[in-house]
Amino acid sequence: MRLVLSLLAAALLSACAAQKAPPASLYDQLGQTAGIDQVVGTFIQHVAADKRIVHFFAKTDLKHLQSQLTNQICQASGGPCKYEGGDMESVHAGLQIRESHFNALVEDLVKAMDDHQVPKPAQDQLLGALGPMKGDIVEH
Ligand code: HEM
Numbered sequence: 001m002r003l004v005l006s007l008l009a010a011a012l013l014s015a016c017a018a019q020k021a022p023p024a025s026l027y028d029q030l031g032q033t034a035g036i037d038q039v040v041g042t043f044i045q046h047v048a049a050d051k052r053i054v055h056f057f058a059k060t061d062l063k064h065l066q067s068q069l070t071n072q073i074c075q076a077s078g079g080p081c082k083y084e085g086g087d088m089e090s091v092h093a094g095l096q097i098r099e100s101h102f103n104a105l106v107e108d109l110v111k112a113m114d115d116h117q118v119p120k121p122a123q124d125q126l127l128g129a130l131g132p133m134k135g136d137i138v139e140h
Contacts, residue, residue, distance in 0.1 A: 043109050048062070095139075
């Protein structure tokens with residue numbers, strides 16, 4: 001009887017182990033809203049120190065930008081936030097942002113994600129979600 005019970009327990013245990021946990025959402029991998037806000041804060045610090053693009057932000061309220069970006073990334077990564085800022089085309093219209101500026105900003109974002117140990121696959125997923133916005137932001 002004892003043998004049957006322990007066999008049963010072993011079978012149950014291995015059945016549980018075989019059930020894989022669902023993959024973490026991008027939002028979770030980024031550390032949810034608090035984690036995203038930290039990455040965005042560091043990202044803005046990198047932008048503010050980046051001579052290639054800092055001039056674009058001379059008149060920008062950086063605290064406001066941080067909260068808008070956090071909401072946008074939270075929403076884009078499957079989180080519960082709602083981005084209520086302007087659409088990407090109108091917000092960046094007339095700034096004459098070129099591809100080189102866009103790439104510089106992406107570099108600053110990657111640096112910030114590295115600083116916060118965001119795993120590379122999650123970084124790629126976020127960049128994949130933001131990449132399609134390039135056409136609305138860059139002027140040729
Ligand atoms: C995928 C890339 C980008 C995303 C997701 C993004 C997103 C945003 C968001 C959410 C805002 C705030 C909108 C609002 O307050 O309604 C914003 C504002 C702004 N962005 Fe971007 N942006 C991107 C690329 C860039 C680049 C490459 C530059 C320049 C190098 C840039 C320059 C600005 C500036 C200067 C503002 C502030 C405008 C103001 O002060 O009103 N952005 N962006």
